[in-house]
Amino acid sequence: MSTTEPMIRIRDLHKSFGPKHVLDGIDLDVGRAESVVVIGGSGTGKSVLLKCILGIMQPDAGTIEIDGQEVTRLSRRAREEVMQKFGMLFQGAALFDSLPVWENVAFGLLQVRKLPRAEARARAVEVLGQVGLPPEVADLAPAELSGGMQKRVGLARAIATQPEILFFDEPTTGLDPIMADVINELIARSVRQLGATAVSITHDLASARKIADRVAMLYQGKIVWQGPVATLADSGNPYVDQFIHGRAEGPIKLDVRAA
Amino acid sequence: MNPLAVIGRVFLNFLASVGDLTLFAGRAILHGVSGPYYPRMMLRQMVDIGYYSLPVVGLTAIFTGMVLALQSHTGFSRFEAQSAVATIVVLSMTRELGPVLAGLMVAGRVGASMAAELGTMRVTEQIDALTTLSTDPYKYLVWPRVLAGLLMLPLLVLVADVIGVFGGYIVGIYKLGFGPHEYINRTFEFLETQDVVSGLVKAAVFGFLVALMGCYHGYNSAGGAQGVGAATTKAVVSASILILTANYMVTEVFFSR
Secondary structure (H helix, E strand, C coil): CCCCCCCEEEEEEEEEECCEEEEEEEEEEECCCCEEEEECCCCCCHHHHHHHHHCCCCCCEEEEEECCEECCCCCHHHHHHHHCCEEEECCCCCCCCCCCHHHHHCHHHHHHCCCCHHHHHHHHHHHHHHCCCCHHHHHCCHHHCCHHHHHHHHHHHHHCCCCCEEEEECCCCCCCHHHHHHHHHHHHHHHHHHCCEEEEEECCHHHHHHHCCEEEEEECCEEEEEEEHHHCCCCCCHHHHHHHHCCCCCCCCCCCCCC | CCHHHHHHHHHHHHHHHHHHHHHHHHHHHHHHHCCCCCHHHHHHHHHHHHHCCHHHHHHHHHHHHHHHHHHHHHHHHHHCCHHHHHHHHHHHHHHHHHHHHHHHHHHHHHHHHHHHHHHHHHHCCHHHHHHHCCCCHHHHHHHHHHHHHHHHHHHHHHHHHHHHHHHHHHHHHHCCCCCHHHHHHHHHHCCCHHHHHHHHHHHHHHHHHHHHHHHHHHHCCCCHHHHHHHHHHHHHHHHHHHHHHHHHHHHHHHHCC
């Protein structure tokens, strides 16, 4: 982290669902071109944190600054402007199954940048190549692809508009270890090539080690530890130790209900 | 539990749903009219609602027209008033049965599929994905459907009116022994522009309601496959009830004086 202001600055972020405080005062900075991975068990509020930053959910209190601009109270149009800096890979890829693969990849180019269809298609095929998919895939329907292929297309869609900030929601969940590693490699490479700021949430430590510069651990709506990925193994933090060694015994109590 | 409290809670929940639905409709219209527009999505919905509903609406209309002719004949022949059959068929079709039956059939066909499609998009995060791609789901998903419903149902009802009258004509000529010339004259004798126009206005209202309920329940569905199933049921049931309610209201506006 340098002296320049961070790309994403989150202060005292709160979000509750009824009596349950899912986010309970989150402070987190993500520097420019830095890759931060948020780890934590299921139901610790990782997804909610991501959705708050993306503006899909409205936080109850606290501030989120993107590139120096406070975004939690933005108008719809201003929000859409900010969103153009973002690319996101969803857990289930969330491809539009009514559109062929290439239109999925080129969605932002077609609908937001208003590129001509031929040009958008050429660009989509190029981006598909970057994630290791042949041009024939372009005309398939998303439902015809395997889970790993869908993740690649999702990644291609996220990077097609060359965003400044990339989000990854459980990028390796549901993939076999080899495909997971392929996706991790692709993510690390895409982020580097774009010089993008990246925020990922995962409970897959292999994935975290591969794509993170810095790791933050979320537990019960708070960041209980953060530090460079190299120090993950000897953090001295009991929460982190329990999590990375996968022990049932320790300070982390399992929550049954989903957040 | 206190039964009064139960009644109160049910009533408050009902009011909350009405408010929520009104906000949804307002947002769909406000976001929709301000653009950008998605003509491809619009065209796809218009074809789906208008063109692909033709067979089911046509079949409904022809059998309704036929049974109307038959039933009114058996009834009115007791008073030697068989000559009213053609008038009854055409007025019933254009004023009431055309729009209501077409609306109900489209609610079952289109409203259900909208709720299922948007519901699946919701639970698989496709709607969130739209937002991350700087695309407003109200503009991209809801508005094209609502507008297509509003525009296409009147056209469907116009076709249904013609087919329904034709069904009555078939029965009238080949079963009840009317002369073709006589039947057609009788059909147009008492038919006024307002009869057809009121039916088309109804159709526009019903089309709007069907698409709105499909989108609303799909958009707000939660809880996986079960939630999508529940959304589909709710979309069809609520659209059907709203159609019957709105039917009375529009009739009141047009014909009560």
